[in-house]
Amino acid sequence: MPIVVQRPRLTIAEKCYFPAIMKGLRITLGHAIRILLRKKKVTMQYPEAKWDDHLPEHYRGAPALVTDEHDRERCVSCQLCEFICPPRAITIIPEEIPAGDEWQKVEKRPKIFDIDMIRCIYCGMCEEVCPEQAIFLRKDYAITGVSREEMVHDKKKLYEIGGRREGLVNKWNELK
Amino acid sequence: MVASKDSGENLVSVQVDDHWISVPRGTRMIEACKQAAAEVPHYCYHPKLTSPGNCRMCLVEMGMPPRPSPGEEPELDADGHAKINWMPRPVIACANTVVDGMGIRTQSLLAKECRQGVMEFLLINHPLDCPICDQAGECTLQEYSVEHGNGQSRFLESKVKKPKNVEIGPRIRLDDERCVLCSRCVRFSKEVVDDDVFGFVDRGSHSVLTVHPDRKLENNYSLNTVDICPVGALTSNDFRFKMRVWFMRETKSLCTGCARGCNTVVGSREGKIYRQSPRENNDVNSAWMCDTGRMEYHQLENPARLTEPMIKRGKKHRTVDWPEAICRAARDLTKFKGEQLAIIASGRMTNEELYLTRTLAESLQPGVVDIVKREGEGDDYLSHCDKNPNVNGARKVLKIRSPGSKLKSIRKRIVEDKIKALLVIGEDLIDCGFTEGELSSLQCLVSSHIIANPTAKMSHVVLPGAGYAEKRGSMINATGRLQRLNKAIDPPGQSREDWEILHELNRAVDGCDGVTELADVFTQMASTLSIFKGLSLSRIGDLGVDVMDTGETVPLLEREARRVSEGLIVG
Numbered sequence: 001m002p003i004v005v006q007r008p009r010l011t012i013a014e015k016c017y018f019p020a021i022m023k024g025l026r027i028t029l030g031h032a033i034r035i036l037l038r039k040k041k042v043t044m045q046y047p048e049a050k051w052d053d054h055l056p057e058h059y060r061g062a063p064a065l066v067t068d069e070h071d072r073e074r075c076v077s078c079q080l081c082e083f084i085c086p087p088r089a090i091t092i093i094p095e096e097i098p099a100g101d102e103w104q105k106v107e108k109r110p111k112i113f114d115i116d117m118i119r120c121i122y123c124g125m126c127e128e129v130c131p132e133q134a135i136f137l138r139k140d141y142a143i144t145g146v147s148r149e150e151m152v153h154d155k156k157k158l159y160e161i162g163g164r165r166e167g168l169v170n171k172w173n174e175l176k
Numbered sequence: 177m178v179a180s181k182d183s184g185e186n187l188v189s190v191q192v193d194d195h196w197i198s199v200p201r202g203t204r205m206i207e208a209c210k211q212a213a214a215e216v217p218h219y220c221y222h223p224k225l226t227s228p229g230n231c232r233m234c235l236v237e238m239g240m241p242p243r244p245s246p247g248e249e250p251e252l253d254a255d256g257h258a259k260i261n262w263m264p265r266p267v268i269a270c271a272n273t274v275v276d277g278m279g280i281r282t283q284s285l286l287a288k289e290c291r292q293g294v295m296e297f298l299l300i301n302h303p304l305d306c307p308i309c310d311q312a313g314e315c316t317l318q319e320y321s322v323e324h325g326n327g328q329s330r331f332l333e334s335k336v337k338k339p340k341n342v343e344i345g346p347r348i349r350l351d352d353e354r355c356v357l358c359s360r361c362v363r364f365s366k367e368v369v370d371d372d373v374f375g376f377v378d379r380g381s382h383s384v385l386t387v388h389p390d391r392k393l394e395n396n397y398s399l400n401t402v403d404i405c406p407v408g409a410l411t412s413n414d415f416r417f418k419m420r421v422w423f424m425r426e427t428k429s430l431c432t433g434c435a436r437g438c439n440t441v442v443g444s445r446e447g448k449i450y451r452q453s454p455r456e457n458n459d460v461n462s463a464w465m466c467d468t469g470r471m472e473y474h475q476l477e478n479p480a481r482l483t484e485p486m487i488k489r490g491k492k493h494r495t496v497d498w499p500e501a502i503c504r505a506a507r508d509l510t511k512f513k514g515e516q517l518a519i520i521a522s523g524r525m526t527n528e529e530l531y532l533t534r535t536l537a538e539s540l541q542p543g544v545v546d547i548v549k550r551e552g553e554g555d556d557y558l559s560h561c562d563k564n565p566n567v568n569g570a571r572k573v574l575k576i577r578s579p580g581s582k583l584k585s586i587r588k589r590i591v592e593d594k595i596k597a598l599l600v601i602g603e604d605l606i607d608c609g610f611t612e613g614e615l616s617s618l619q620c621l622v623s624s625h626i627i628a629n630p631t632a633k634m635s636h637v638v639l640p641g642a643g644y645a646e647k648r649g650s651m652i653n654a655t656g657r658l659q660r661l662n663k664a665i666d667p668p669g670q671s672r673e674d675w676e677i678l679h680e681l682n683r684a685v686d687g688c689d690g691v692t693e694l695a696d697v698f699t700q701m702a703s704t705l706s707i708f709k710g711l712s713l714s715r716i717g718d719l720g721v722d723v724m725d726t727g728e729t730v731p732l733l734e735r736e737a738r739r740v741s742e743g744l745i746v747g
Contacts, residue, residue, distance in 0.1 A: 078307035079420045094417045107341065108308040108417050131307045 047142070055139050060124045062140040063115055064162030065155070066133075071164065072103050072172070074134035077110040081126035081135055089119035090126065106172050113155040117143045133168045188276040189257065193283055196255060204746055205269035205280055206234055214282045217291060217320045219406045220358040221270035223746040224463055224736065225367060228271075231358050233320070235266040235290040239279035266290050291324040299329065301336045301381060303353045311408030313421040317356065336381045344386075345393035347413050347467060348402060352384045355409035361385070361401035367739075368464065368732070369557060371395040385409065396466045397557060403453050403463075412451070414471065419443075419450040427664035428455060428718050430651060432524060432565040432644040433469035436461060436558050436730070437653030439719070442473070442645050442664040449473045449645055449665060457719050458747070460657060462736055466559045473645060476665075480628040482640035483669025493638065498670065498680070505599075505637040506684030508620040512597040515543035518586050521574060522602035523547045523564025525674065526649025526661060527708075528697040530566070530573040532678035532689075533601060537574075539686040543595065548603045549580030557732045560654050565644075568652035568724060572707055583608060590614045598622070602641060602674070606630035624677055640671035647673040648694055650716055656724030658708075660716045 013019050034040040044051065055061075068074050077094035095111035097104050126135045138161055145151040153161070187198040192212035199208045204227070209216045219231035241258035244250045250258040260279035266286055274280075281287055299321065306312045338352035362374040362385070373387045373395075387393055393401070402412045424443035431438040431452065438461035443451045452473050454465035485501035486493040496504075509517065519542045521533050537545050547570045554561030570576045587610060589595045597620035598605075604625065605615060615621060615634040623631050624639040632638045646667040650660050667673065675694055682689040691697055695713045702708040707723045715721075740747035 076308045077417070078312070079423070080307070083420070083422060096417050105340070106308070107305075 052139065059139050059141075060122045060137040062117065062122070062138055062143055062153070062161060063120065063124075063126050063135055063158075064138050064140075064153075064160075065113065065135055065158040066162040066165040067159060068168065068170070069164070069166045072106070073109055073159070074132050074165075074168070075110050075113065076106060076108050076132055076134070077113075078131060080129045080131065084125045084129045086123060086125065087119040087121050089116045089121075090114070091116075103172070110155060113158060115153045115158065117145075117151045117153055118148060132171065133165075136162060136165070138162065188274055188278075190274045190277075191257070191260065191279040193281060196257060199274060201274075202743065203274050205236065205238070205267075205272050205274055205278075207746060208274050209236070209269060209280060209282055214280075216269045216282055217316075217324060218270055219316060219356055220360060222360055222363075222404055225360060225363040225404075226744050228359060228363070229268045231356065232268065232294050233291065234269040235287060235294070236269045237281035237284045237286045238263050238267045238272075239281075240275070241277040288324070291320075292326060295321060295325040296330070298356050299325065300331050301338075301353065302356075303335070303351075305354075308417075309351075309354065309408040310411045310416060310421075311354075311405070315408060316406040338382075338384050339386075345398055348393055348398055349411050349413055349416065350385065350387075351409050351411070352386075354407050355385045356407050357383060357385065358406060360404045360406070361410060364401055364404055365393070365395070365398075368400075368736075369395050369397045371397075374401075396468060396555065396559065397464060399467045399470055400454065400464045415451045419445055424450060425664070427645075427662050429645060429662045429664060430565070430659050431465055431469040431472060432651070432661070433466070433472045433563065434552070434554070434560040435562040435565055435567060435654035436560045437565055437651060437657065437659050437720075438465040438469060438558060439659070440465065440469075442662075444645075444664045447665045449476060452645075455718075458733070459722070460653065460655070460659070460720070460730070461558055462733060464558060464732070466555075466557070468559065475627070476643040476645060478627050481626060481668055481671070482628055482632065482638060483671055485640060485670065486638040488636045488638075493633075498672070501637055501639060502677075502680045502684050505622045505639065506681060508636065509540060509597060509599060509622060509681075510685060512620065514541055515589075515594055516596045517542040517599070518544045518546075518589075518595050518597075519599045520583070520586070520601070520603055520605065521545065521547045521570065523550060523562075523567045523570050523579060524602055524644070525566060525570070526647070526651055527566065527569040527573050527658075527701060528649045528694055529601070529674045529678055530569055531697055531701045531704075532675055532682060532691075534574055535689055536599075536678060536682050536685065539682070540599075542599075543589075544582050544586055545574060545576070546582040546586070547574070547576055547579045548583065548608050558730065562654060565653070566651040568654070568656060568726065569650075572652065572705060572724070573701065587614060590617060593617070596620065600624070600631055600635075601678075602626075604629040604631045624674065626671070639677050640667075640669070641674040641677060642667035642671060647675070648713075649675065650698065650713060652723060653720075654726065655728050655730065656722055656726040657720045658711070658716055658723045659720035660713065660718075 065075055077092055079092050082090040082092050091114045092110050093112040094108055097107055097109050124137050127137050186201050188201050189196050189198055190208050192209050193214050197212050199211060206216050206221060216234045218234040221227055239260035239262035242261050253259050258277050340351050340353055342350040344350045365374050366372040373391050373393050376383050377386050378384055399412055402410045423445045427442045429440050429442050431440050439455040439457040440452050441455045442449055452470050454461060454463055456463040484495040485498055487496050487504055519537055550563040552561060552563040567579055598618055600623040602625055621635045622637045623635040624641045625632055626641050626643050645664040648661060648663045650658055652658050679691050698713040702711055739745045
């Protein structure tokens with residue numbers, strides 16, 4: 001069933017736009033006057049000054065991999081993020097954790113984990129889909145580079161951005 | 177009973193979820209439900225194996241018409257069927273057969289609760305390591321858990337620890353925590369390949385699957401146990417942690433390791449093959465294939481793959497583009513006539529390629545045309561001793577009576593300098609007994625292959641071809657069944673599908689051959705050769721058609737038919 005949306009009935013004042021234009025001009029002029037009187041600053045000197053401290057907790061910046069309190073890489077290379085990623089920015093090649101490794105019982109880890117930041121759209125699906133709580137969107141947003149290769153974050157870079165996270169679900173504990 | 181009188185001697189009426197259907201007498205309840213489109217979940221049941229009924233997942237509610245006392249008329253419902261008295265306890269659908277007038281309920285409260293209970297018990301000790309498990313995505317435990325499971329665990333105690341990551345054979349890894357003890361692998365090894373290595377030891381929650389302490393699972397059919405394992409307990413070392421199953425594109429194709437032509441599914445992603453597994457075809461390979469054939473795809477990843485056409489200048493090969501290579505090959509070959517020229521084709525070529533070789537031979541008029549014989553060890557199951565997948569095709573299309581019989585005389589005549597030019601397609605002659613001296617005495621050697629080999633090294637023109645999973649075409653197997661290869665991935669670099677190479681050669685030699693696509697070759701073949709009459713490449717279908725009677729039988733299929741007739745398996 002299609003939903004019929006009724007057009008709002010506009011008054012004459014609204015139809016001629018004039019009051020709305022005046023209202024806008026008043027706001028702009030107000031700002032202009034306050035700046036001229038040096039009462040308010042509305043321009044931020046980016047990138048010298050940044051808004052970073054004001055970013056909300058849920059801000060979605062660059063995705064990154066994290067390690068747990070034992071410095072174990074949390075990612076087990078299940079490739080669900082690669083599957084869900086809408087712009088196909090993630091490439092993972094898994095490998096088996098060799099015998100003798102401290103975390104051999106986890107069996108699997110990424111050999112290659114690349115996120116192409118030219119493709120990434122910061123949607124956060126990778127974080128949402130991750131069954132191991134291994135990938136998080138951080139607050140880094142100014143990702144730049146001078147070549148395409150530089151814009152690909154490899155595993156090392158991703159752990160560098162992500163760092164260590166504690167207090168997450170400890171799935172591969174001593175009982176497991 | 178009323179219905180059976182109308183429906184003939186061997187059919188019985190069964191009510192499945194309130195609908196009456198007719199099925200042959202002796203049908204398993206689970207198969208009857210399948211026919212009524214009421215899929216019953218199951219782990220241990222497999223139509224090719226006996227039914228021990230140990231997983232209890234297929235529990236359904238069953239009812240029977242009451243037995244009337246003498247002189248009493250059975251009470252009939254609106255359809256004219258005897259009224260069903262439902263039993264208070266469930267029965268397993270996999271090991272019980274239907275009888276006339278039986279009723280089955282797959283969606284009743286009792287059946288649903290049974291499934292939910294079984295699922296809960298199975299998941300009590302299951303490790304839930306789906307993110308690292310190779311079976312994830314094609315795991316029946318995952319699927320049934322979503323469909324019939326609880327969604328939450330009530331189990332608070334610690335899970336039982338069992339052996340993990342155990343090497344039970346050269347190609348297989350066992351994870352006992354994931355095992356649901358369905359015993360499919362035990363039965364497969366015992367019943368189908370007569371290699372009884374598996375068994376359950378210990379009891380209760382601690383029961384584990386294991387191999388005999390002095391033995392390994394190393395028979396040539398071991399990887400089939402990985403396919404039939406409904407969970408990730410048995411995983412293949414070859415496929416382990418390579419690719420998640422949901423990324424792979426599946427192409428129905430054939431194995432070309434021997435003349436059996438087992439039907440396969442090739443799993444590939446972005447131009448790389450990750451695995452090959454058998455596809456059910458009850459006239460060729462049942463549901464199995466050998467490990468050797470399964471690993472055949474690795475030859476396509478050979479680092480020595482030829483990727484560009486080459487022409488020999490002096491002692492070195494120089495890469496050229498296709499038109500130049502084809503022109504040079506055609507020019508050189510046409511210089512020689514009749515007895516001076518020989519063509520050595522291959523039993524690994526498809527019918528279409530053989531047919532184009534035949535048209536090429538018609539214009540070049542070579543003295544001899546032969547293929548290389550490839551004898552190996554066969555077994556009593558599926559593997560055939562003839563390792564050429566399409567010898568019957570070569571016999572029919574290229575009119576080769578006895579493969580490999582003329583190679584000796586070709587060698588002799590090269591030494592006598594009677595044969596001066598050789599066209600070799602898909603074979604390494606050094607491997608077939610030719611010497612480097614013989615090949616270097618040729619004035620013109622044109623060869624096509626997929627991997628760099630000594631013959632390519634000696635050749636004046638090298639044409640890179642496509643491997644079996646990189647091309648489309650048809651082949652005739654040992655029992656005379658015409659089957660179709662399908663293209664899973666593209667050939668690497670500049671290399672081309674062999675039919676295209678031969679088609680270009682044909683055009684360069686003879687002008688036009690009336691072919692624009694592969695299907696045209698088959699159409700031409702169907703109008704020339706009587707065995708392909710009325711067929712086309714698409715009409716072959718996924719399961720193939722019988723075109724010849726070779727008098728051969730498949731030992732494994734014969735034993736399977738015997739077990740079906742004894743009522744041991746469904747087949």
